[in-house]
Amino acid sequence: MKIVGSIVLFLMVTNLLAQNTISDTVKINQVTVQGAAQKSNQERLDSTILSDPQHLNLGDLLSKKSHLFIKSYGIGSLATISLRGSGSAHTLLNWNGISLNSSMNGTSDLALFPLFFMDEVSLNYGLSSSIDGTGGIGGSVNISTLPQFKKQLNLFVSSNFGSFGQQQLNAKVKIGNEKFQSITKLIHNKADNNFEYIDLTVEGFPKRQVKNANLLQKGVMQSFFFKLKRNQLVEANFWWFDSERNLPPLIALRENTEFQEDISIKSLVKYSKYFDSSVLKLTGAYIDDELKYVNQRAGIASKAQMKSLRTRADYEFNFKKIELHSQLKFDNNKVTADGLAKEVEQSRLEVYLRARHSITEQFNVNLSVRNFQVLQSESYLLPQLRFDYQIGKSNVKLFALAGKNVKYPNLNDLYYQPSGNISLNAEESESVEFGSTYQMDLIKEKFYVNSSTTLFYNNIENYIQWVPTAFGFWRPNNLKAVETMGAEFFVEVKQPKGKLKKHLSATYSYTSSKNYKKQHEFDESRGKQLIYIPEHKGNISLNLEFMGSAFTINYQMLGIRFISSDNEDLLPSYSLLDVGLSQYVSINRKYLIKVTAGVKNVLNDEYQAIEWRPMPNRNYFVQLAYQFKK
Amino acid sequence: MKQLFYLFIFLSIFSCRTDDEQDGPVIVADASVLILNEGNYNFGNASLSLYNQNDKSIDNKVFQSNNLGRPIGDVVQSAVQIGNELFVVVNNSSKIEVLDASTLKYITSIQQLNSPRYITVASNQKAYVSDLYENKLYIINPSSKRIVKTIETKGWVEEMAIANNKLYLSHVDSNQVWVVDIITDSILKKINVHEQPQFVEIDKDRNAWIACGGGLNGGKSALYQIQTSNDSILSIFEGATVDDKIGELGLNNTKDQLHFLGKDGLYVMNISDNSLPITPKISSVNRLFYGFSIDPETNEIYISDAIDYQQRGVVYRFNYQGIELDAFKVGVIPGDIVFLK
Numbered sequence: 001m002k003i004v005g006s007i008v009l010f011l012m013v014t015n016l017l018a019q020n021t022i023s024d025t026v027k028i029n030q031v032t033v034q035g036a037a038q039k040s041n042q043e044r045l046d047s048t049i050l051s052d053p054q055h056l057n058l059g060d061l062l063s064k065k066s067h068l069f070i071k072s073y074g075i076g077s078l079a080t081i082s083l084r085g086s087g088s089a090h091t092l093l094n095w096n097g098i099s100l101n102s103s104m105n106g107t108s109d110l111a112l113f114p115l116f117f118m119d120e121v122s123l124n125y126g127l128s129s130s131i132d133g134t135g136g137i138g139g140s141v142n143i144s145t146l147p148q149f150k151k152q153l154n155l156f157v158s159s160n161f162g163s164f165g166q167q168q169l170n171a172k173v174k175i176g177n178e179k180f181q182s183i184t185k186l187i188h189n190k191a192d193n194n195f196e197y198i199d200l201t202v203e204g205f206p207k208r209q210v211k212n213a214n215l216l217q218k219g220v221m222q223s224f225f226f227k228l229k230r231n232q233l234v235e236a237n238f239w240w241f242d243s244e245r246n247l248p249p250l251i252a253l254r255e256n257t258e259f260q261e262d263i264s265i266k267s268l269v270k271y272s273k274y275f276d277s278s279v280l281k282l283t284g285a286y287i288d289d290e291l292k293y294v295n296q297r298a299g300i301a302s303k304a305q306m307k308s309l310r311t312r313a314d315y316e317f318n319f320k321k322i323e324l325h326s327q328l329k330f331d332n333n334k335v336t337a338d339g340l341a342k343e344v345e346q347s348r349l350e351v352y353l354r355a356r357h358s359i360t361e362q363f364n365v366n367l368s369v370r371n372f373q374v375l376q377s378e379s380y381l382l383p384q385l386r387f388d389y390q391i392g393k394s395n396v397k398l399f400a401l402a403g404k405n406v407k408y409p410n411l412n413d414l415y416y417q418p419s420g421n422i423s424l425n426a427e428e429s430e431s432v433e434f435g436s437t438y439q440m441d442l443i444k445e446k447f448y449v450n451s452s453t454t455l456f457y458n459n460i461e462n463y464i465q466w467v468p469t470a471f472g473f474w475r476p477n478n479l480k481a482v483e484t485m486g487a488e489f490f491v492e493v494k495q496p497k498g499k500l501k502k503h504l505s506a507t508y509s510y511t512s513s514k515n516y517k518k519q520h521e522f523d524e525s526r527g528k529q530l531i532y533i534p535e536h537k538g539n540i541s542l543n544l545e546f547m548g549s550a551f552t553i554n555y556q557m558l559g560i561r562f563i564s565s566d567n568e569d570l571l572p573s574y575s576l577l578d579v580g581l582s583q584y585v586s587i588n589r590k591y592l593i594k595v596t597a598g599v600k601n602v603l604n605d606e607y608q609a610i611e612w613r614p615m616p617n618r619n620y621f622v623q624l625a626y627q628f629k630k
Numbered sequence: 631m632k633q634l635f636y637l638f639i640f641l642s643i644f645s646c647r648t649d650d651e652q653d654g655p656v657i658v659a660d661a662s663v664l665i666l667n668e669g670n671y672n673f674g675n676a677s678l679s680l681y682n683q684n685d686k687s688i689d690n691k692v693f694q695s696n697n698l699g700r701p702i703g704d705v706v707q708s709a710v711q712i713g714n715e716l717f718v719v720v721n722n723s724s725k726i727e728v729l730d731a732s733t734l735k736y737i738t739s740i741q742q743l744n745s746p747r748y749i750t751v752a753s754n755q756k757a758y759v760s761d762l763y764e765n766k767l768y769i770i771n772p773s774s775k776r777i778v779k780t781i782e783t784k785g786w787v788e789e790m791a792i793a794n795n796k797l798y799l800s801h802v803d804s805n806q807v808w809v810v811d812i813i814t815d816s817i818l819k820k821i822n823v824h825e826q827p828q829f830v831e832i833d834k835d836r837n838a839w840i841a842c843g844g845g846l847n848g849g850k851s852a853l854y855q856i857q858t859s860n861d862s863i864l865s866i867f868e869g870a871t872v873d874d875k876i877g878e879l880g881l882n883n884t885k886d887q888l889h890f891l892g893k894d895g896l897y898v899m900n901i902s903d904n905s906l907p908i909t910p911k912i913s914s915v916n917r918l919f920y921g922f923s924i925d926p927e928t929n930e931i932y933i934s935d936a937i938d939y940q941q942r943g944v945v946y947r948f949n950y951q952g953i954e955l956d957a958f959k960v961g962v963i964p965g966d967i968v969f970l971k
Contacts, residue, residue, distance in 0.1 A: 612674035
């Protein structure tokens with residue numbers, strides 16, 4: 001009786017399938033390895049990294065270059081984020097400062113966010129995410145579109161071919177001058193994802209091929225940037241993305257036609273005015289997401305429509321020696337779906353004020369407070385305090401911060417029929433973080449070392465979990481209380497100049513994420529790691545460039561993940577080695593042709609990121625890119 | 631050798647246990663009880679646990695132990711023993727695994743089902759299999775392990791039971807109980823009941839009891855008593871409030887006391903009672919009862935509890951008076967409990 005409604009629930013909590021996109025920026029004059037910029041508990045991944053075709057998609061990129069754990073259901077499948085041991089709805093995905101998380105289930109499926117649409121990806125770990133709003137208990141991923149105001153005509157086309165029928169075609173046109181810029185991006189992506197695996201669930205252990213995993217994704221992004229005056233900027237962004245994905249069944253399940261289409265239309269306008277000592281930014285976005293789901297076996301054809309108006313106004317100014325940042329946010333979300341009896345609506349209002357004061361040149365203090373109000377419902381006051389200290393004249397910086405955050409239940413949690421639970425409490429977190437960053441020139445302006453270390457602690461009350469009932473439906477409850485703590489390390493050594501440029505970077509994170517609420521006399525989940533949260537995650541990558549050639553090697557390690565809350569069952573650890581080689585040829589500094597080839601999972605490891613979801617063995621890709629620049 | 635090689639791959643790559651697994655196959659003793667651990671939908675972590683009533687020992691993952699390490703599939707829903715063969719319905723794997731009941735080793739499987747739920751046995755040559763999605767009732771031959779016929783149902787069918795040569799099936803989508811002639815397989819009657827009929831039992835007087843969950847739109851639960859000699863409704867017992875749910879049903883071995891899962895535990899009533907019981911026979915305070923079965927030999931009551939649905943569940947054993955005898959940990963989301971003959 002107990003699986004009734006669980007297909008729909010499964011969809012709700014796991015939108016599916018990832019695309020494979022390639023970013024494009026190919027530097028003509030000189031290729032500088034900038035890589036990941038690390039600033040205390042923040043991280044920035046620039047276009048140099050985004051453009052590496054080794055990264056199939058945003059999830060692939062983030063799992064290699066950050067402390068994020070990406071819960072991937074397979075190549076071309078769902079990819080959700082877990083940061084600092086939190087759940088998939090606890091990380092915000094922001095686009096130019098506006099949250100793109102689903103108002104229905106609170107998550108963001110990274111499959112629906114092509115890397116090619118992004119000029120920069122930055123991460124705010126933990127409390128530092130609250131600069132953009134509430135809900136990012138784990139942190140936030142911020143994707144941006146950035147203009148370069150100069151006279152230019154820049155055409156870029158790339159095509160990528162890989163194993164399992166992967167074909168990607170990307171095109172970009174950048175045109176403009178010192179006052180106006182237009183960026184147009186087009187993507188077309190298809191893949192069969194029909195790799196082979198050994199089926200260990202049936203007698204005889206036959207080799208099988210993944211079926212019903214093909215995808216087709218198309219997208220257009222258009223951005224306009226106008227400098228109205230020297231100190232005023234208006235930008236308008238439009239995003240259309242249509243993703244059609246067949247959903248492969250679990251290993252050994254009966255073949256089925258299960259299909260999901262996500263059509264997303266996002267519009268964002270932003271006005272910025274820079275005064276002598278202050279900045280005003282007004283941002284408004286309208287997001288229209290449609291999800292269609294068909295399950296032939298279950299006879300389901302359902303549809304959900306999510307419409308959101310999301311706005312924010314930021315004003316940064318100085319008052320005496322205090323830097324102030326004020327913010328007002330208003331979001332209105334409406335959802336109509338087959339799982340909801342009627343259209344449901346929720347509006348949220350947030351007011352934020354931050355004051356930053358430099359007590360000395362080396363020591364400054366940040367105090368912020370955010371008031372989060374769900375209209376006609378609860379409100380929450382969320383303070384945060386941060387200290388930054390630079391040790392003497394050294395390059396060692398220390399920081400400490402503490403504060404609160406809240407994640408309000410999603411519309412499905414509250415209103416899903418028949419089991420939405422309107423008496424759910426919001427998930428509330430209290431966090432502290434300590435960290436340091438260190439920068440050193442081993443050889444002045446030639447050879448650098450950067451490193452950062454962060455320790456964090458987070459207590460999440462009222463952790464929401466959906467569970468089945470004995471009466472045929474699932475229901476969300478505030479079942480758990482979760483304590484997460486851990487450490488994040490990052491180090492890079494780079495030599496960005498000279499004939500042979502080198503960049504070596506390594507990340508490691510330890511994450512303890514444990515439930516400490518015993519619900520039941522036989523509950524053995526207390527004190528145990530949450531399911532699918534790895535304690536250990538690490539990555540080492542090396543990039544070498546010489547005379548237009550580049551070699552990249554990336555080694556990713558993921559520790560065991562428990563798959564039962566009493567930690568009796570687990571998935572073993574695994575590691576993945578990827579290599580890539582590229583060569584570009586520049587003609588008159590106007591034309592550039594670049595060829596990149598690579599091998600993923602070089603060691604041909606068999607592994608599962610999610611139990612009974614096969615992952616591909618060794619596979620290959622080649623990318624051809626052409627750029628014209630005037 | 632090849633299978634051992636794959637077993638090695640299996641153990642090194644796929645899911646593991648943190649404690650030591652028992653080496654080699656598990657011996658199925660007399661008086662064994664099989665607990666069907668549904669596992670999480672789409673997790674592929676269903677399993678079987680074997681409880682030995684004599685020495686009170688429990689072997690979890692007995693299917694894997696006795697079948698070269700392979701898992702049983704996704705969502706084990708129900709099972710019946712026919713002779714010395716055990717037919718285990720693996721719902722989301724669309725199959726029925728047929729096992730030797732004395733060794734729990736694989737004999738064969740019945741594939742090409744859609745989303746099978748329950749089996750009701752008419753004879754050694756005929757059994758009915760209900761299905762969630764297929765819009766049909768399968769008729770299988772337990773001897774040949776083949777699907778021999780189907781009956782159009784145009785909707786989801788749950789539990790079934792046989793009395794007076796008639797099959798009483800709970801037709802969830804239409805909120806009806808259908809009566810089928812098991813000789814001709816023709817539909818004799820459709821009886822309207824409350825929303826979400828799911829569970830069916832036949833008492834000593836050959837009356838059928840049907841539990842209706844009340845549906846997914848906030849309706850009340852109800853219990854129907856149907857006289858199978860003429861298929862008329864004898865009684866309707868409605869829950870006092872929407873929260874007074876009536877779930878799984880079970881009868882004692884003399885089939886004169888009906889038990890059901892409700893909001894505060896396991897309730898019992900005499901089949902001649904005129905109202906629903908108010909207080910539970912076994913309270914579920916601080917527990918989450920999920921399924922139950924009554925031992926047809928001893929009348930002992932076994933109740934499964936899924937705890938948080940993400941860890942190994944627990945089964946409590948009570949005597950018929952409702953006094954707890956012991957409890958043991960089983961697999962993830964224990965549901966149905968089968969007493970091997």
